[in-house]
Amino acid sequence: xxxxxxxxxxxxxxxxxxxxxxxxxxxxxxxxxxxxxxxxxxxxxxxxxxxxxxxxxxxxxxxxxxxxxxxxxxxxxxxxxxxxxxxxxxxxxxxxxxxxxxxxxxxxxxxxxxxxxxxxxxxxxxxxxxxxxxxxxxxxxxxxxxxxxxxxxxxxxxxxxxxxxxxxxxxxxxxxxxxxxxxxxxxxxxxxxxxxxxxxxxxxxxxxxxxxxxxxxxxxxxxxxxxxxxxxxxxxxxxxxxxxxxxxxxxxxxxxxxxxxxxxxxxxxxxxxxxxxxxxxxxxxxxxxxxxxxxxxxxxxxxxxxxxxxxxxxxxxxxxxxxxxx
Ligand SMILES: O=P(O)(O)OC[C@@]1(O)O[C@H](CO)[C@@H](O)[C@@H]1O
Numbered sequence: 001x002x003x004x005x006x007x008x009x010x011x012x013x014x015x016x017x018x019x020x021x022x023x024x025x026x027x028x029x030x031x032x033x034x035x036x037x038x039x040x041x042x043x044x045x046x047x048x049x050x051x052x053x054x055x056x057x058x059x060x061x062x063x064x065x066x067x068x069x070x071x072x073x074x075x076x077x078x079x080x081x082x083x084x085x086x087x088x089x090x091x092x093x094x095x096x097x098x099x100x101x102x103x104x105x106x107x108x109x110x111x112x113x114x115x116x117x118x119x120x121x122x123x124x125x126x127x128x129x130x131x132x133x134x135x136x137x138x139x140x141x142x143x144x145x146x147x148x149x150x151x152x153x154x155x156x157x158x159x160x161x162x163x164x165x166x167x168x169x170x171x172x173x174x175x176x177x178x179x180x181x182x183x184x185x186x187x188x189x190x191x192x193x194x195x196x197x198x199x200x201x202x203x204x205x206x207x208x209x210x211x212x213x214x215x216x217x218x219x220x221x222x223x224x225x226x227x228x229x230x231x232x233x234x235x236x237x238x239x240x241x242x243x244x245x246x247x248x249x250x251x252x253x254x255x256x257x258x259x260x261x262x263x264x265x266x267x268x269x270x271x272x273x274x275x276x277x278x279x280x281x282x283x284x285x286x287x288x289x290x291x292x293x294x295x296x297x298x299x300x301x302x303x304x305x306x307x308x309x310x311x312x313x314x315x316x317x318x319x320x321x322x323x324x325x326x
Contacts, residue, residue: 001053002269003127005117006040007144008106008137009058010089011066012258014297017092021100029092036069037089037298039133039164039262046266046288048075050303052273055127057120059113060086074302078120082113084137091297097254106137118148122155129181129269130156133164133262142168149178160225164265167192174221181225184265190214190229204231207246211316214239226278228285230264232257236289237316238268238282244316245279247286254293259300263292267306283311 012035018028044056054075059082060066066086070077084107092100109117121130130152132145141147145165152159162182163173166189173180174193185193188200190213203210214227218239226240235248267288271281287308291301 001055001124001127002044002047002129002131002273003055003057003121003124004040004044004131004133005121005148006038006056006058006134007109007114007117007140008087008135009036009038009041009060009066010087010103010106011035011069012037012089012091012298014091014093014256017094019094021092021094021098032093032297034065034069035298036066036073037259040131041070042259042262042298042300043131043133043164043266043269044075045073046263046300047270047273048073049300050266050270052270055124057117057124059084059109059117080113080116080120082109084109084113091256091258093256093296097256097293099256099258101258103135106135108137108139114144118151121148122152125156127159128273129160129162131162131164131265131269133162133265135165135167136169143172143176145169146172146176146178149173149180153179162265162269164261174217174224177221177223179223182228182268183224183226184228184230184261184268186230186232186261190217190227193217204234207231207234207237208316211237211239211244211246215244228265228268228282230261230285230289232260235286235311236264236282238278238285240278242278245282245313246316247282247311247313249286249290249311252290252294255296256298257293259298260289260292263300264289266300267308270303271308279313279315280308283308283313286311 014032044054047054087104090102187204191200267284271284
């Protein structure tokens, strides 16, 4: 069973832009629809869609439209009542598949709601993986995920924890020495974590450099178990303490890249639940990510759309890293 926590869920509203989007210009659009989103929600939906047990834990006011959008979803939903309405994130899609995302900050959660969410997570004591995913609502303590990990470690020492976040919350986890089994940055998030956000494109286009950077993180931070680094159309790299691999997929027709990273993480987790080794988990991650980009908006692929056999994996010879000083 997989339990996800989404502290900042969203209604994902997709707008199809007429013509090309131009900064400062005027364009028409067609509203395509709303989906219940947020990274942990998407992961739970994908895992549930693969026939596995998943629960999405999140805050939402009792009659928020977000909850109606979740009716009939493939996973269990545990909504902790909150007074903060669920944010609306916009996805602007152009004909050629270019996706522009405008994300709202999300409203700060009351301390009592925060506590109730963590308590709900702790009650899921048969979860094989706990996933903490997405940004934190505005005004949250950037170390909130790190504090939640510390509580989970104390209460459930054996649980495996995956974190998919960015910026300060990710830095608080990694640099603060939290013990997590997996992080899933993209190249830009990894570059920012390493202190040079400008290097994101370079990492995305150079899987060897990306793997070296991921491996360096593992060497510098004992708390980290593995890094699943997504590289857009370049597939993904998985760096673990036992080896590093690259997975790539033949090109696909891209409709929307929203949710591709969540799908990749889901693929890894679904393969892990099936007892597959790391290299095959990577193949599943890449296959899920590739299937996701062929779907509109933040639609998450069901397992029948996913073909891990189309993914080529190779072992990366990552140079040995000098032990860090001190
Ligand atoms: O603000 P966050 O939490 O980083 O990102 C939120 C979000 O962009 O992530 C999902 C796609 O990954 C969407 O469902 C959602 O709108």
